[in-house]
Each structure stands twice: as C-alpha cells, then as structure tokens.
Amino acid sequence: MSSPAVGLLASPFPPGVGEFFLPSLWEAAGPWLTKFTLYAWVAVGIIMVFFLVAYRNPKLVPTKTQWMAESIYGFARDGIATPMIGHEGVRFAPYFATLFCFILLTNLWSIFPFVQISPNTHIAFPIVLAVISYVMFNYLGIRRHGALKYFKTALIPPAPWYILPLLIPIEFASTFIFRPVTLALRLFANMFAGHMILLVFTLGGFALLESSSWFIKPLSLASWAMTIALTFLEALVILLQAYVFVVLTASYITGALAEEH
Amino acid sequence: MAGDPSPQRPRNDDEAGKGANQGYLALSYLIGGIAVWGLIGWLIDRWLDTGGVATGLGVILGAAGGIYLLVRRMGA
Numbered sequence: 229m230s231s232p233a234v235g236l237l238a239s240p241f242p243p244g245v246g247e248f249f250l251p252s253l254w255e256a257a258g259p260w261l262t263k264f265t266l267y268a269w270v271a272v273g274i275i276m277v278f279f280l281v282a283y284r285n286p287k288l289v290p291t292k293t294q295w296m297a298e299s300i301y302g303f304a305r306d307g308i309a310t311p312m313i314g315h316e317g318v319r320f321a322p323y324f325a326t327l328f329c330f331i332l333l334t335n336l337w338s339i340f341p342f343v344q345i346s347p348n349t350h351i352a353f354p355i356v357l358a359v360i361s362y363v364m365f366n367y368l369g370i371r372r373h374g375a376l377k378y379f380k381t382a383l384i385p386p387a388p389w390y391i392l393p394l395l396i397p398i399e400f401a402s403t404f405i406f407r408p409v410t411l412a413l414r415l416f417a418n419m420f421a422g423h424m425i426l427l428v429f430t431l432g433g434f435a436l437l438e439s440s441s442w443f444i445k446p447l448s449l450a451s452w453a454m455t456i457a458l459t460f461l462e463a464l465v466i467l468l469q470a471y472v473f474v475v476l477t478a479s480y481i482t483g484a485l486a487e488e489h
Numbered sequence: 490m491a492g493d494p495s496p497q498r499p500r501n502d503d504e505a506g507k508g509a510n511q512g513y514l515a516l517s518y519l520i521g522g523i524a525v526w527g528l529i530g531w532l533i534d535r536w537l538d539t540g541g542v543a544t545g546l547g548v549i550l551g552a553a554g555g556i557y558l559l560v561r562r563m564g565a
Contacts, residue, residue: 386561387557391557394526394550394554395554395558397525397529398521398551398554399558401521401524401525402518406517406521410513410517476509476510479510479514
C-alpha cells in the first residue's frame with residue numbers, strides 16, 4: 229500500500245536496534261557527523277546563545293529571557309545545590325545548571341517534531357556525563373580528605389571487624405562501580421526505551437493500516453493515539469531524568485565532601 | 490527562586506532531593522550486596538566445581554550484608 233509516509237514505511241515493523249544506528253550525514257566526516265552529534269552540538273549552541281543573550285544586558289527588573297535564565301540557574305542553585313550540599317554547594321551550581329540544561333535539551337530532541345531521536349539513546353553520551361560526575365566526586369573527596377582518609381571512610385563502614393570482609397566489597401562495588409554505571413545506564417535506558425516505545429506505536433499504526441482486513445485498518449488510529457499519549461509521558465521522563473541525574477551527582481559530591489557517613 | 494536576591498533563604502523542599510538520593514542508595518546496597526557476593530560465589534563455583542552451592546551461599550550472604558549496611562547507614 230502506498231501511503232504518504234513512505235519514509236516511515238521503509239522501516240520493518242518490529243523496530244530493532246538498527247533504528248538507533250543512523251548513517252553519516254556527510255561522507256567525508258564519516259561517523260563523526262551523524263544526526264546524534266549534530267543534535268548534541270545544536271543543543272550546546274542553543275544553551276550558549278540563550279544564556280549569552282539572557283545575561284548580555286542584565287536588568288534589575290529582569291526581562292522575560294533574563295527571568296527564564298535566572299529561573300533555571302536559581303533552580304540549580306536553590307533547588308539542588310544548596311539544599312543537598314549546603315552552603316558550599318553554591319560553587320557547584322553553575323555546573324549543575326549546565327548539566328541540567330544539556331541533558332534536558334539533548335533529551336528533548338526525542339519528542340521534538342521531525343527530529344524525535346535523542347543523542348542520549350546512544351550510551352556514549354550518558355557515559356561521558358557519568359564519567360565527569362565520577363571523576364568530579366572522587367577528585368573532590370580526595371582533595372578534601374586526602375586519598376587515604378577518603379577511601380577509608382568510603383570503604384569501611386561503622387561495623388564490628390568480623391563483618392567487615394563481607395561489607396567492604398559491597399561498599400566498594402556500590403560506590404566505585406555501580407554509581408557511574410547506574411548513572412549512565414539510567415539515562416541511556418530511559419531514552420532508549422522511550423524512543424523504542426514511540427517507534428513501536430508509530431510503525432505499528434502503519435503495520436495495522438497495511439492489513440488486508442478492513443476491520444483491522446481503523447485500529448491504526450488507536451495506535452497513533454497511543455503515540456501521542458506516550459509522547460506526553462516521554463516529556464515527563466525527559467524532565468525527570470535530567471533532574472535525577474543532577475540530583476544524584478549532587479548527592480555523590482555531598483557524600484565525598486562529608487566528614488563521615 | 491528567580492529574582493530573589495538572597496541566596497541563603499531557608500527552604501523546606503530539600504526532602505525531595507534527599508528522598509531520591511536515599512532511595513537509590515538503598516537500592517544500590519540491596520542489589521549490590523547480592524551482585525557482588527553472588528559473583529564471588531559464582532567464581533568459586535567455577536573454580537571448585539561445586540555446582541551452584543557457592544553461588545547460592547554468596548547471594549544469601551550478600552543480601553544479608555546489603556541489608557546490614559542499609560540499616561547501619563540509613564537506619565536510626
């Protein structure tokens with residue numbers, strides 16, 4: 229059946245992992261210029277231009293743009309940094325605001341009309357973000373306490389000596405292995421699954437439309453209605469994942485800076 | 490929060506961030522305990538050819554250790 233959306237029909241119905249490996253946009257650049265890298269750079273550009281414009285000529289009574297920028301920064305500072313890390317958390321607020329904006333915008337591509345795929349569906353992007361957080365909290369902890377004391381408080385819980393052999397491997401794994409892994413995996417898996425669900429219902433609609441039975445064809449409308457409903461759910465996930473990533477980074481920094489657990 | 494010049498304004502919504510943080514910490518101890526000692530048990534199984542006994546023991550020990558840590562770090 230020839231439908232207006234032939235491009236979408238080119239994909240086979242049960243969508244697979246292949247949907248996430250898009251071809252290069254420019255032969256000469258090879259894998260370095262795909263839709264994913266392009267969208268990541270566009271997101272970075274939007275953030276830079278937005279904040280530069282918003283703070284170019286700051287007013288005591290803020291304009292609308294300045295108010296938005298101040299709200300975002302204020303949220304990172306008064307909503308995340310100060311309540312979680314305390315007084316000295318203010319110095320991390322710029323990084324938290326940047327991190328939040330970057331994750332939010334790159335995630336937003338997954339529901340942006342005609343783009344509808346986020347760079348974060350490729351685990352490389354979340355891995356880099358998680359590595360930054362990982363290096364950051366370990367570095368801060370070592371600088372504050374010295375390597376010996378930092379690893380001692382991180383690895384040795386307050387417990388009788390005879391249980392310590394049981395507990396130290398758990399502490400080691402949960403602090404130094406699971407933290408970065410779950411940080412990256414949580415963001416990646418949420419964005420991957422979200423894109424996959426939208427694909428299933430969109431392509432599923434076309435698959436139903438191609439059915440030979442006239443009783444089944446109308447069901448494609450239900451499938452597309454689900455796509456729209458799930459897009460709103462995806463919007464919630466996008467916001468939540470950006471927030472959770474920043475909150476967890478803040479909590480790891482809190483743990484590294486704390487005097488003792 | 491925007492347009493409010495005082496950075497030291499006391500806030501009462503720090504429970505939200507702390508809640509998420511503690512939830513993930515609890516989860517990481519529970520799963521971490523089972524995963525770490527399950528893995529060690531599994532390696533011992535492969536080494537001594539004990540047919541899964543060490544893995545089972547490791548999982549139980551790890552779960553116990555994880556719960557102990559959880560209570561110790563987050564309990565009263």
